[in-house]
Amino acid sequence: MDEINNLMQGFSVAMTLPNVAYMLVGITLGILIGVLPGLGGANGIAILLPLTFSMNPTSAIIMLSCIYWGALFGGAITSILFNIPGEPWSVATTFDGYPMAQQGRAAQALTAAFTSSFVGALIAVALITFLAPLLAKFALRFGPAEYFAVQLLTFCSFVGMSKEPPAKVIASMMLGFALAAVGMDTVTGQLRMTFGFPELLKGFDFLIAVIGLFGIGEILLTMEEGLAFKGKSAKLNLRVVLQTWKQLPQYWMTFLRSTAVGCWMGITPGGATPASFMSYGIARRMSKEPDSFGKGQIEGVLAPETAAHAAGTSALLPMLTLGIPGSPTAAVLLGGLMIWGLQPGPMLFVEHKDFVWGLIASMYLGNLVGLLVVLTTVPFWAAFLRIPFSVIAPVIVVICAIGAYTVHSSMFDVVMMLVFGVVGYLFKKLKYPMAPLVLALVLGDMAEASFRQSMLLSQGSLAIFWSNPLVGSIAGLAILMLVWPLLSSFKSSSRKRAG
Amino acid sequence: MSNQPNPQDSSEKPPLKERGPELVVAALLMVVAGLVIKDSVRVGIDWADDGPRAGYFPFYIGLLLLASSGTIFVSTLLKWRAKAAVFAEQEQLATVFAMLLPMTVYVVAMVWLGIYLPSALLIGYFMRRYGKFGWLPTTSVSIAVPLAFFIVFERWFLVPLPKGPIETWLGF
Numbered sequence: 001m002d003e004i005n006n007l008m009q010g011f012s013v014a015m016t017l018p019n020v021a022y023m024l025v026g027i028t029l030g031i032l033i034g035v036l037p038g039l040g041g042a043n044g045i046a047i048l049l050p051l052t053f054s055m056n057p058t059s060a061i062i063m064l065s066c067i068y069w070g071a072l073f074g075g076a077i078t079s080i081l082f083n084i085p086g087e088p089w090s091v092a093t094t095f096d097g098y099p100m101a102q103q104g105r106a107a108q109a110l111t112a113a114f115t116s117s118f119v120g121a122l123i124a125v126a127l128i129t130f131l132a133p134l135l136a137k138f139a140l141r142f143g144p145a146e147y148f149a150v151q152l153l154t155f156c157s158f159v160g161m162s163k164e165p166p167a168k169v170i171a172s173m174m175l176g177f178a179l180a181a182v183g184m185d186t187v188t189g190q191l192r193m194t195f196g197f198p199e200l201l202k203g204f205d206f207l208i209a210v211i212g213l214f215g216i217g218e219i220l221l222t223m224e225e226g227l228a229f230k231g232k233s234a235k236l237n238l239r240v241v242l243q244t245w246k247q248l249p250q251y252w253m254t255f256l257r258s259t260a261v262g263c264w265m266g267i268t269p270g271g272a273t274p275a276s277f278m279s280y281g282i283a284r285r286m287s288k289e290p291d292s293f294g295k296g297q298i299e300g301v302l303a304p305e306t307a308a309h310a311a312g313t314s315a316l317l318p319m320l321t322l323g324i325p326g327s328p329t330a331a332v333l334l335g336g337l338m339i340w341g342l343q344p345g346p347m348l349f350v351e352h353k354d355f356v357w358g359l360i361a362s363m364y365l366g367n368l369v370g371l372l373v374v375l376t377t378v379p380f381w382a383a384f385l386r387i388p389f390s391v392i393a394p395v396i397v398v399i400c401a402i403g404a405y406t407v408h409s410s411m412f413d414v415v416m417m418l419v420f421g422v423v424g425y426l427f428k429k430l431k432y433p434m435a436p437l438v439l440a441l442v443l444g445d446m447a448e449a450s451f452r453q454s455m456l457l458s459q460g461s462l463a464i465f466w467s468n469p470l471v472g473s474i475a476g477l478a479i480l481m482l483v484w485p486l487l488s489s490f491k492s493s494s495r496k497r498a499g
Numbered sequence: 500m501s502n503q504p505n506p507q508d509s510s511e512k513p514p515l516k517e518r519g520p521e522l523v524v525a526a527l528l529m530v531v532a533g534l535v536i537k538d539s540v541r542v543g544i545d546w547a548d549d550g551p552r553a554g555y556f557p558f559y560i561g562l563l564l565l566a567s568s569g570t571i572f573v574s575t576l577l578k579w580r581a582k583a584a585v586f587a588e589q590e591q592l593a594t595v596f597a598m599l600l601p602m603t604v605y606v607v608a609m610v611w612l613g614i615y616l617p618s619a620l621l622i623g624y625f626m627r628r629y630g631k632f633g634w635l636p637t638t639s640v641s642i643a644v645p646l647a648f649f650i651v652f653e654r655w656f657l658v659p660l661p662k663g664p665i666e667t668w669l670g671f
Contacts, residue, residue, distance in 0.1 A: 390630030
C-alpha cells in the first residue's frame with residue numbers, strides 16, 4: 001500500500017522535535033482560542049498566520065492545523081461547564097453537556113466530549129489518508145471547465161444545504177465575489193471597482209474579513225447578550241476518565257452515525273456547525289428514550305462532538321486535493337498555503353509530498369496530543385473564564401487589531417476590520433450566513449479565472465459545462481443542489497395538501 | 500446564545516423590530532450591486548480580441564447580488580406587518596454601541612498614536628467603566644497587556660506594530 005508508506009514518511013516529518021513543539025504550542029493556543037469568546041478557529045488562525053510567514057511551510061501548517069484541533073476541543077469546555085458555547089459548533093453540546101454538569105457529572109461529560117471529538121477526528125483523518133490521494137489523482141485530469149463546475153457545486157450546495165433563506169445565502173455569497181473582484185484584474189491588469197482609492201488597489205484580503213466578521217462581530221454579539229460567567233467547576237481524575245471510557249463502547253452506533261454525518265458535511269461545505277446539530281437531532285430520533293435528551297443524556301454530548309470534529313477534519317480533504325476549502329477555517333489554511341508559496345490542488349500531492357503527508361501524519365498526532373492535553377488541563381482553562389468580560393473583551397479587540405494590522409502592515413486594514421465587524425454583527429442578527437461570504441472572497445479570483453478560461457476554450461458558449469460526462473455530471477449535481485430548496489418546499493407543500 | 504436578558508427590564512421603550520435593519524441592509528447590498536454593475540460596464544462586459552473583458556464576470560455577480568438583495572427588500576416590504584420579530588432590545592443596542600464607540604475611537608487613535616497607548620487606554624476604560632476595578636489592577640493590567648504584545652511581536656517574532664510619537668520619544 002502506497003498510502004501507508006507515504007504516511008510513515010509523513011510521521012518521520014511530523015515527529016521531529018521542533019514540529020512536535022509547534023504541535024504543542026498550536027494545541028495550547030487553540031484551546032485558549034476555543035475557550036475565549038470572540039476568538040475562534042477561523043479568526044484565531046487568521047490572526048496568527050502573519051507570524052508564520054517566515055516559518056517553513058510544513059511546520060507552519062502543523063502549528064496552524066493544531067490550533068484548529070485545539071479550538072475544536074476548547075469549545076466543549078465552555079459549553080459543558082459554563083453553558084456558553086465558545087464556538088458555534090459546540091452549541092449543540094450545551095443541550096446535554098450543561099445539564100450533566102449541573103447534576104455533578106461534569107467530569108464525565110468532559111471526558112465523553114473530548115473522547116468523542118478524538119474518535120470523530122481519527123476516523124476522518126483515516127478517510128483523508130486513503131481518499132485524498134485517489135481524489136488528487138482523479139483531479140489531475142481536470143481542465144478549467146471541470147474546476148469551475150466543482151466550484152459551482154461548492155457554492156450551489158451552500159444554497160441547497162443552508163438553513164438560511166436562499167436569497168440571503170446568495171446575497172452573502174455574491175457580496176464575497178464582488179469584494180474579491182475589487183482591485184487589479186489578474187488577466188487584463190485593468191483596475192476594477194477601486195473608484196480612485198489607492199487603498200483598494202490590492203483588493204480586500206479575506207483574512208481581514210475573517211477577523212472582522214468572526215472576531216469583532218462576535219464580541220458585539222456577546223456584549224449584547226450581556227455575558228455573565230457562572231460556571232460549574234470540574235476536576236478530572238483518572239478514575240472518572242477510565243469509568244467513562246468503559247461506558248463508551250456501547251454507543252458505537254452513535255459514533256459511526258455521527259462520524260458519517262460529520263464527514264459528509266465537512267467534505268461538502270456544510271461545515272462543523274450544521275453537522276453537530278444534525279447529528280444531535282439524529283441521535284435523539286434514533287434513541288430508545290428520546291425524552292432523556294436535553295436533561296443530561298451522555299449520547300447528547302457524544303453525537304454533536306463527534307460530528308463537529310469529523311466535519312472540521314474532513315473539511316481539509318477538498319482543500320488539499322482540489323484547492324476548495326470546506327469551511328471558513330479550511331479557507332484560512334488555504335490562504336496560508338498560497339502565502340507560503342504552495343499551490344493547493346492535486347499537484348500538491350505530486351510536488352510537495354513531504355508537506356502533504358507531514359500534515360496528514362500531524363493530524364493523527366495532533367489529535368492524540370490534543371486529547372491528552374485537554375484531559376489534563378481542564379481546570380486551568382476553566383479558570384480563564386473566571387476573568388471578567390470587562391477585561392477579556394478589550395484584550396480580544398486589541399488582539400484582533402494586531403492581527404488585522406500584521407497581515408499587510410496597513411492601518412487601512414484595521415479600519416476595514418471594524419467595518420467587517422459591524423457587517424458581521426448585522427449579518428448574524430439578520431441570519432445571513434457568513435461562510436459563503438468568506439469562501440467566495442477566497443475563491444473569487446480562482447473561480448473567475450477558471451470561468452474565463454472555460455469561456456475562452458468554448459468561445460463563449462456555456463455548453464462547455466456539459467461537453468463531457470465528467471463535467472456534465474458535476475455541473476448537473478450543482479444545479480440540483482441549487483434548486484433543492486425549491487424542490488423540498490414543493491414536496492412539503494404537496495404533502496400538506498395531501499394530508 | 501444563552502442568558503438572554505429579561506425583556507421586562509426594558510419595558511419603557513419598544514424593542515427595535517427586525518424589519519427596519521433588514522430593509523436597510525438589503526438596500527445597502529443593492530447599492531453595492533449597483534456600484535459593481537456600473538463599474539463592470541465601465542471596464543467592459545463584452546469580448547475583446549483576447550477573450551472576455553475585465554467586467555465580464557463581475558457584471559453577472561452584480562446582477563445576482565441585485566436580484567437576491569432585491570428579493571429580500573421586496574419581501575420585507577410585502578410582509579411588513581407580519582414581520583414583527585425583535586432585532587434587539589433598546590438596552591441591548593445600548594451595550595452594543597457602548598462597545599462599538601470606544602472601538603471606533605481606538606482604531607482612529609491608532610492612526611496617530613500607534614497601537615500601544617490606545618490599547619492601554621481601551622483596556623483601562625473598559626476595566627474602570629464596566630468592571631468597576633480599582634486604579635491599581637486597572638493600571639497594571641492595561642500596561643502589562645500591551646507590554647506583553649510588544650515582547651511577543653516586536654522582540655520574539657520580529658513583527659513591527661504601528662508606533663506613535665511616544666514610542667519614538669522612547670527611542671523605538
